Amino acid sequence: MKLRLINAFLMLAVACTAFAQGKNPKIMVVPMDTWCQERGFWNVYKNQGEIKGTPNYEQAVQDSRELMLVISKINNLMSDRGFPLADLSQSIKNNTRRTARNTLTTSKTPGSSLAVSALDELNRQAKADIIVEVDFSYNTVGPKHSVTYNLRALDAYTGKQVAGADGTGTPTFTSEIPVLLEEAVVGHMDNFISRLQYHFDDCRENGREVVIEVGVFDNGSGTDLESEYDGSELSEIIENWMAENTVKHQFLTSETTESIMLFENVRIPLLKENGMPQDASGFANELRKFLRTKYGIESKNNSPSLGYTQIIIGEK
Structure with missing residues (x-):
């Protein structure tokens, strides 16, 4: 009886280890800076005399129904492939509940200054492994519609790009952005996902x-x-x-x-x-x-x- 209990415990431990090793990276989808700038979702501030800009994610998710539809669609595509998600809208809500902090911190080491970006601030709450940036535009030619998109996956800790996909979907008569986006990106998703997983596997090992x-x-x-x-x-x-x-x-x-x-x-x-x-x-x-x-x-x-x-x- 004792031997069977020991064997059962060992099997459970192996199963848990295998599950942990197979864990997928946590994803958060956000609009690209260029998308935010072009649509006016952009804050400007001064940092030691220099004019800087940062995306206004809160205003973007509140005012752009198209953005929320696109993020929701990408979230669904990632979730269907087993990736845990950090939702941008919910992360913003969690962030606003915290005590307001200065966006800029000047260190006491001479000549060194640290800027806390809007994305850094959000991701300290969400703790995503991968940030998926999305840019998209809606195209109309006669009765047909399409979506031009750009997806860029960044390591949330380094900001380095680890995967990307872009293109324009085949024009169709439907005008629903989520449908157009899915038709445009679906052919590239497997390669996009495999690159994400390869990067995360490297992080796990190295x-x-x-x-x-x-x-x-x-x-x-x-x-x-x-x-x-x-x-x-x-x-x-x-x-x-x-x-x-x-x-x-x-x-x-x-x-x-x-x-x-x-x-x-x-x-x-x-x-x-x-x-x-x-x-x-x-x-x-x-x-x-x-x-x-x-x-x-x-x-x-x-x-x-x-x-x-x-x-x-x-x-x-």
């Missing part, structure tokens, strides 16, 4: 790619990245920690000075030890704990997006 920056508060403490602890400079200690905690020791130290270290192509595990999704901030918090516990070094975590975080040493 880790998710993020950027970690380490800076130093200019507070007169005398501590910087050249300070020595147990015979090693702080920069060397941090680099060794990165080597021990990244997936397959994969990271690139692209900049090292007495006040800044920049780690790019940092591959971190998809999941934390508790099984929850891991982002750059969560990974960097482990570095903060290590520095505080072993060397008594306090630091602050400044994290504007899922794929980028800044640890500033010297104060909390």
Whole structure:
């Protein structure tokens, strides 16, 4: 009896592992910047004297019935293929319930500024793995109609494109945008999906790619990245920690000075030890704990997006 229970437990564990390995990436569909600009769903602001722009997703989902129909159709196409979804409209509602925050944060590291984009702000709530951007236009020639579309899948943590599809559907007599869109994209969906899955499988095997920056508060403490602890400079200690905690020791130290270290192509595990999704901030918090516990070094975590975080040493 005991042996059968053990075997049943092992079979269950194997099944759960297989399910976890087969997990699809979480998707969120949003309108492309160009679509938002052309239709006036665009906010303009100043960042240190420069004019910047960001899409107004909230206004877009409220005012454009066509956009919501298109997003709903793509959501259905992705859901039918087993992809979990983060709905844009619901993510916006969740975001507005939070305490209002400044869209711009200036760090205390000289010369460094961090902009929190509208998409970064939304995705910190939704925690999608892939952002699918969509641009579309409605065409009419005589009695026939078609849709011209552009789909672009971006890694939500790096902003890198991992899949794409574009084209114009065959003109038909129907005028329903969701039907026209489905007819236009259906022939490209399998290749689009396979590229998404290939990218996510690579993340599962080799880790998710993020950027970690380490800076130093200019507070007169005398501590910087050249300070020595147990015979090693702080920069060397941090680099060794990165080597021990990244997936397959994969990271690139692209900049090292007495006040800044920049780690790019940092591959971190998809999941934390508790099984929850891991982002750059969560990974960097482990570095903060290590520095505080072993060397008594306090630091602050400044994290504007899922794929980028800044640890500033010297104060909390």
